[in-house]
Amino acid sequence: MAMEKTTLFVLLLNVLVFSASLVSSEQSHVSAVGDPGMQRxxxxxxxxxxxxxxxxxxxxxxxxxxxxxxxxxxxxxxxxxxxxxxxxxxxxxxxxxxxxxxxxxxxxxxxxxxxxxxxxxxxxxxxxxxxxxxxxxxxxxxxxxxxxxxxxxxxxxxxxxxxxxxxxxxxxxxxxxxxxxxxxxxxxxxxxxxxxxxxxxxxxxxxxxxxxxxxxxxxxxxxxxxxxxxxxxxxxxxxxxxxxxxxxxxxxxxxxxxxDTRGMLKTLPKSPNFKVRLSLDIKKGGGAKSQFYLLDIGSCWKNNGAPCDGDVLTDVTRYSEMIINPETPAWCSPKGLVNCPPFHITPDNKKIYRNDTANFPYSAYHYYCAPGNAQHLEQPVSTCDPYSNPHAQEIVQLLPHPTWGEYGYPTKKGDGWVGDARTWELDVGGLSSRLYFYQDPGTPPAKRIWTSIDSGTEIFVSDKDEEAEWTLSDFDVILTQSGTNLMNKAERKK
Structure with a gap:
């Protein structure tokens, strides 16, 4: 009889463990988009x-x-x-x-x-x-x-x-x-x-x-x-x-x-708690001036860290863009500090300043520009084009580099380019939590909540007719565990 009870207990325990693993598996993939993986x-x-x-x-x-x-x-x-x-x-x-x-x-x-x-x-x-x-x-x-x-x-x-x-x-x-x-x-x-x-x-x-x-x-x-x-x-x-x-x-x-806009992000992803999955096959690159974005993320917060409220004089659009065209040069360099962010943060949270020529990963950055309405900019600095958005903007443009490898991003020129179709799973939340964005001194850090995530190209003032061609599929924005908890709280409040 004791043996039967022990056997029954073991069976029940196995069932509970199996059920728990199923629940864990289901909860580990919570999508922020209404059509996960574009499969609807x-x-x-x-x-x-x-x-x-x-x-x-x-x-x-x-x-x-x-x-x-x-x-x-x-x-x-x-x-x-x-x-x-x-x-x-x-x-x-x-x-x-x-x-x-x-x-x-x-x-x-x-x-x-x-x-x-x-x-x-x-x-x-x-x-x-x-x-x-x-x-x-x-x-x-x-x-x-x-x-x-x-x-x-x-x-x-x-x-x-x-x-x-x-x-x-x-x-x-x-x-x-x-x-x-x-x-x-x-x-x-x-x-x-x-x-x-x-x-x-x-x-x-x-x-x-x-x-x-x-x-x-x-x-x-x-x-x-x-x-x-x-x-x-x-x-x-x-x-x-x-x-x-x-x-x-x-x-x-x-x-x-x-x-107010309309779209696909039913839950807004917040750094560092999300990943992006997509399949990209580039057939034609669009020439040397094609700033092809494997991923472009955009949001808006003020220079004091407060969320945007529609005041075009104080709101600032923030962008981070990974450019995978191998012909795109790194404008950021030891002699071009004006095109670099003031510092770089490693995956293990070490801060490297741009004048540290032995350690700063210059070739990981195409270009950085600061918001034109910022009051405490560190010199030298390049401010972003003041006309191409309805308010000031800040842009961090990245290039394939080993420093981004821990986040699943391309690590060398040519990764994901023409002839190298891939399905990517990118730790966008982790990377975006460590990128430099300007903020007024002494203000609480902005919550980095991303309201747009996209892929595509910007063919930038080509001197001849250029053509880009690509396919995109399987697009998904996946909330990691903390992001899942946030979504569950939102559901309970509803």
Whole structure:
């Protein structure tokens, strides 16, 4: 009898241990995005286009406001949640929830249109609903005579052209948008957005000497991940273009914006408690000036560490970007300290100052620039371009280097580049917790909560037509244990 009790006890113990391991395994992968790994058949994807300073400025003729969405559920057939009429809405057109005073303001209208499209695409979830992956397209032309872009948030009058590209009046225009609605055929779903900034062109496809962008999404029903296939081509008129696929905040500010946005991040990841997983296959790199971001993370906090509140004079966008184009040089060097952060922090939390030429990893940094509204900058310093965001910005641009290896990032030039397709699992939270970001002396450290995570390229003022082509899939933002605890608390409060 004693033997039977002992056997029963051992069996029960094994069952408990097995059950506990299952629970632990389930809880170890808590995703911050609404569509973990891009595996949901009912896709949610949207499109946004910007001018140089993350505004609209003026709509392209007959295109409506440059916001669109392709959202559907799948139950035997595709059921679309957004109509062509919704996507063609432009200034002067009313829609539910639009504030009457914004109906003829191109910038504010686009903001509200994004919220409206988000309401059509929204998926109920815990701890909060989510809306869509965001395809972001941006034109780097800046007409300095237009007076359209503020300087670190301050309105400034027109000034003479300088280092920014612009072919003349109208160079900051919005693009033509061509939409291939997602369709289901022979068990495969496919759709896409494409177009050009050249307004005398159309939806007929790619042409020599003409700018072009394309994002095609494809997935087999009930199989694997959506694969997003990207193309971006610059031209003489449009030598500086950007194309990213973003996971943005579902509510609140996203990186680079000063208004409420919609997106895929149902839980905002906080340093150091998250990782990012993605599969990236670069077919064409986009030339020497293509700052291809394996990952770009963005957030916003003030120089005193307080969260942003929409005050463009004191809010600061913070970016960290890992550039994997092997042709991108390290501008940071012993003779170029102005392009380096004041110090580097190792994985074991040792601080190395940039004038320590024997130990500072100069080739790990392409470029660092400080916010233009900071009051206590350490010299020498380079301040970020004051015009390309609606408020001041700070940017830390990284390059493959052994020092990042502990976080799963590329360690040498060529890692992950053309011909080296990989699935990455990056300890983004760990790395971002150790990067230098400016803060006013004596103020409490900012909470590094990231409201945008994206991948894609910025082809930076190319002197010839360049083309980049890549595919992205399996994208996920994974909360590590502390992040999981934060999410559970949020759920309990709800």
């Amino acid at each position: 058949d009912g896709l949610r994807v949207a499109f946004e286009a910007w001018n140089f300073c993350n505004e609209v400025g003026q709509e392209a003729p007959h295109m409506g406001s440059p916001r669109a969405a392709d959202c559907f559920d799948l139950s035997g057939s595709l059921t679309h949640k957004v109509t062509e009429a919704d996507n063609r809405l432009g200034v002067g057109d009313s829609f539910p929830g639009l504030k009457p005073e914004n109906i003829n303001n191109t910038d504010l209208y686009a903001i509200e249109k994004e919220l409206y499209l988000g309401s059509l695409c929204e998926v109920a979830d815990t701890p909060r609903p989510w809306q869509f992956w965001m395809v972001m397209l941006k034109n780097g032309n800046y007409d300095t005579r237009s007076g359209l872009c503020p300087q670190d948030g301050k309105k400034v009058p027109p000034f003479s052209p300088g280092r920014f590209p612009c072919f003349g009046q109208g160079c900051m225009n919005q693009p033509i948008l061509c939409h291939q609605w997602t369709q289901l055929k022979d068990g495969t779903m496919q759709g896409g957005f494409s177009g050009t900034y050249d307004l005398d062109s159309g939806c007929g496809g790619e042409h020599d000497g003409v700018s072009y962008y394309e994002v095609v999404w494809e997935k087999k029903v009930n199989v694997g991940s959506w694969v997003f296939k990207h193309k971006l081509r610059t031209s003489k008129k449009y030598p500086w273009l950007m194309l990213y696929l973003r996971a943005d905040a579902t509510k609140g500010f996203s990186g680079g914006y000063h208004y």
